[in-house]
Amino acid sequence: MPGLTSLLADVRACNLCAGQLPLGPRPVLQAAASARILIAGQAPGRKVHETGIPFNDASGERLRSWLGISREQFYDASKVAIVPMGFCYPGTGKSGDLPPRPECATAWRRALMAQLGNIELTLVIGQYAQAYHLPGAGTSVTDIVSAWRRHWPHTVPLPHPSPRNNLWLRRNPWFEEELLPALRKRVAEVLAG
Template structure:
């Protein structure tokens, strides 16, 4: 297995799908072998592409609120790893950002996940991450999130925290009333072990 330093250097220099990326390659991820929580997301948006900081947008603000943690904790790679399904901004389609580029996960994901031996909680955000992490599930995002107890306490499917999902949150009040308090308690418990 390659060293983490070498692997991250290779990932950050990746140009595999450069011709298909409207803003060019800029892989955005956060990883340290000590991380106890893994956030498996979709792909960076244009604002994250510009800053190079994962979840440095309104989605990130909502996600940190869901987790009950500060920016400082969120961006401590020794506590939280952030590995989207695609590391670069894929471009914009008719109803939001395009799906993560299909080349990214098969090329890098298993190598990077193998570095994370201390992860106790994986947060699986959105349909593309859920298709990868729950390959035997034929459920929609809503159905999978509603059945969250099936994967608890090691994995948790979540809807995307994007403002585009405000209507989903309004239609599913149980999510913030029932699931979020349990999630915040679990996050606090896991992070209490982080060094």
């Protein structure tokens, strides 16, 4: 099995689904073998595709706020791995970005997860990541996230931090009142070692 450095180089050179990507391939992820937190998200949006920096958008600002960490901590690959279900921007559909391309998880996810042996906390963001990382946990993001204690303290399902989810956040005040304080405390504990 190749080492993580070699594997990341292969992932970043991937063009498996180039023909289906409206802006072409640009795999975006960050990882180091020493990372203790894994952020398993969906797929990069257009702005992230343009910059090549994961969660470098309004969703990232909200996610960092949810976690109670700075940009510097968030982008420290030695502490935080960011490995979405799809590594490239999939394009836009009728109600937001298209789902992550399935080729990424099939081709790369198992090998990448095998290289991340120090993960103590996995944040599973959105329906596609939840279907992969928490199979059988529920049928809706609300069902899965509301049962967050079932997976605690090693895995925490989260809704996508997109501004498109403002209505979901208003309808589910328990998320900010109960889950986020516990999550911030857990993140701080993991990062402190």
